[in-house]
Amino acid sequence: MRNIAPPKTYRIESFGCQMNVYDGERMAEMLAEHGISAAAEGEDADLVVLNTCHIREKAAEKIYSRIGRLTKKKAQPPLIAVAGCVAQAEGEEIMTRAPAVSMVVGPQAYHRLPAMLERAVAGQRSTDTDMPADAKFAALPQRRKSAPSAFLTVQEGCDKFCTYCVVPYTRGAEISRPFKELVAEAERLVEAGAREITLLGQNVNAWRGEDLAGRAVGLAGLIRALAAMPDLARIRYTTSHPADMDTAAGAALIAAHGEVDKLMPYLHLPVQSGSDRILKAMNRSHTAGSYLKLLERFRAARPDLALSGDFIVGFPGETDAEFEETLELVDAVGYAQAFSFKYSPRPGTPAATMDDQIAAQVMDERLQRLQAHLNRDQLAFNQASVGKTCAVLVERKGKLPGQWLGKSPWLQSVHFTGEAAIGDLVTTRLVEAMGSSLGGELVRP
Numbered sequence: 001m002r003n004i005a006p007p008k009t010y011r012i013e014s015f016g017c018q019m020n021v022y023d024g025e026r027m028a029e030m031l032a033e034h035g036i037s038a039a040a041e042g043e044d045a046d047l048v049v050l051n052t053c054h055i056r057e058k059a060a061e062k063i064y065s066r067i068g069r070l071t072k073k074k075a076q077p078p079l080i081a082v083a084g085c086v087a088q089a090e091g092e093e094i095m096t097r098a099p100a101v102s103m104v105v106g107p108q109a110y111h112r113l114p115a116m117l118e119r120a121v122a123g124q125r126s127t128d129t130d131m132p133a134d135a136k137f138a139a140l141p142q143r144r145k146s147a148p149s150a151f152l153t154v155q156e157g158c159d160k161f162c163t164y165c166v167v168p169y170t171r172g173a174e175i176s177r178p179f180k181e182l183v184a185e186a187e188r189l190v191e192a193g194a195r196e197i198t199l200l201g202q203n204v205n206a207w208r209g210e211d212l213a214g215r216a217v218g219l220a221g222l223i224r225a226l227a228a229m230p231d232l233a234r235i236r237y238t239t240s241h242p243a244d245m246d247t248a249a250g251a252a253l254i255a256a257h258g259e260v261d262k263l264m265p266y267l268h269l270p271v272q273s274g275s276d277r278i279l280k281a282m283n284r285s286h287t288a289g290s291y292l293k294l295l296e297r298f299r300a301a302r303p304d305l306a307l308s309g310d311f312i313v314g315f316p317g318e319t320d321a322e323f324e325e326t327l328e329l330v331d332a333v334g335y336a337q338a339f340s341f342k343y344s345p346r347p348g349t350p351a352a353t354m355d356d357q358i359a360a361q362v363m364d365e366r367l368q369r370l371q372a373h374l375n376r377d378q379l380a381f382n383q384a385s386v387g388k389t390c391a392v393l394v395e396r397k398g399k400l401p402g403q404w405l406g407k408s409p410w411l412q413s414v415h416f417t418g419e420a421a422i423g424d425l426v427t428t429r430l431v432e433a434m435g436s437s438l439g440g441e442l443v444r445p
């Protein structure tokens with residue numbers, strides 16, 4: 001076996017959801033702790049971590065082409081680790097199909113990456129797709145750096161088993177991180193520069209914990225505790241499940257939207273389809289009607305709430321009429337933003353072997369029609385925002401000189417020119433609406 005020089009630089013490439021972005025940051029912190037630094041932009045890294053997504057077929061296939069490009073015609077190819085949900089689902093296959101990969105590590109085991117790296121340097125390939133009950137989070141180093149807008153994973157895993165979805169298999173059962181640990185991590189993030197924290201979970205509103213007084217609390221309790229931190233300006237959370245809103249904890253969350261100023265007026269609540277028959281086949285445990293009722297309750301608590309959703313077109317057996325029901329639901333809601341996908345059969349999920357898989361061309365047409373409705377509504381939402389004055393959290397420089405990019409309370413991208421700095425909350429008048437962003441003007445206090 002060949003010894004390899006210990007890596008000095010790393011690059012982490014995260015695909016897929018925001019939780020992967022969070023995991024990528026945590027892996028970066030861990031590698032830094034072991035004396036490995038981030039490779040400079042445009043330069044080859046000694047270690048590349050591909051933090052993968054398995055939610056749809058395309059996302060998974062990307063990995064093999066990326067590995068090919070990383071190793072092609074390289075006298076000294078990097079050490080490659082495959083992390084994330086593809087690693088969890090297809091670890092063995094990756095090991096046989098991609099000899100250039102020396103580490104495969106699942107989403108619940110990445111705190112063990114440094115030990116795997118030691119073995120890799122000694123020429124040994126290894127796989128760790130355990131889902132240890134012990135706390136991964138406790139094994140990770142303290143947070144030291146933060147962008148103005150930070151992610152904080154509070155809940156992981158899924159017990160819902162929607163019939164199309166791999167997440168319950170790749171991320172495991174629902175777990176909630178302890179209240180105390182989360183408050184401590186949020187404090188570190190704020191000290192490190194975060195002004196906004198987005199609480200993350202596959203079913204974030206399923207989060208349960210005990211506050212410092214030992215009282216049982218749901219997500220609203222956690223949000224209220226974070227809102228008490230003076231230097232934290234904004235709180236968001238994603239992704240929610242309708243079933244976990246129809247509970248006492250859900251009612252408390254709805255109420256928090258009307259009462260906690262720092263909780264931003266934005267809700268990402270996937271519905272997937274507007275057809276009750278399809279929702280049942282998806283095992284979604286809500287109907288189009290119960291979903292709409294929930295939204296009414298949210299809107300009653302916070303009338304200016306911006307709504308976002310996820311949609312799947314072409315679930316097995318979906319008829320034209322059932323697809324039309326999705327369009328009707330979309331028209332009834334008027335989403336500010338949305339994510340829509342063609343159904344992708346995932347290995348091991350019940351839907352993958354259902355009869356009546358839908359032809360690719362039909363899915364293409366449906367997706368186009370759905371997106372036309374969603375784009376229309378997003379533009380309408382943005383146009384209706386023109387004339388409003390709101391706070392914008394400045395996240396980065398824009399392309400033009402003196403231009404800045406930030407987010408409105410409704411999660412719209414806003415660009416403006418003028419005096420500002422990253423991390424500022426500036427008062428801006430929204431003056432121009434584009435499809436997916438807005439132009440603003442600084443308002444002098």
Ligand code: 5AD
Pocket residue numbers: 055056164165166270272310311312341342343344345346
């Ligand atoms: N095919 C297409 N889209 C899917 N999603 C999850 N699984 C699949 C699949 N097999 C979508 C859902 C989910 C989002 C994260 O990805 O809309 O809410």
Ligand code: SF4
Pocket residue numbers: 158159160161162165166167168202203241
């Ligand atoms: Fe997947 Fe459904 Fe769980 Fe969301 S709720 S992660 S779509 S199984």
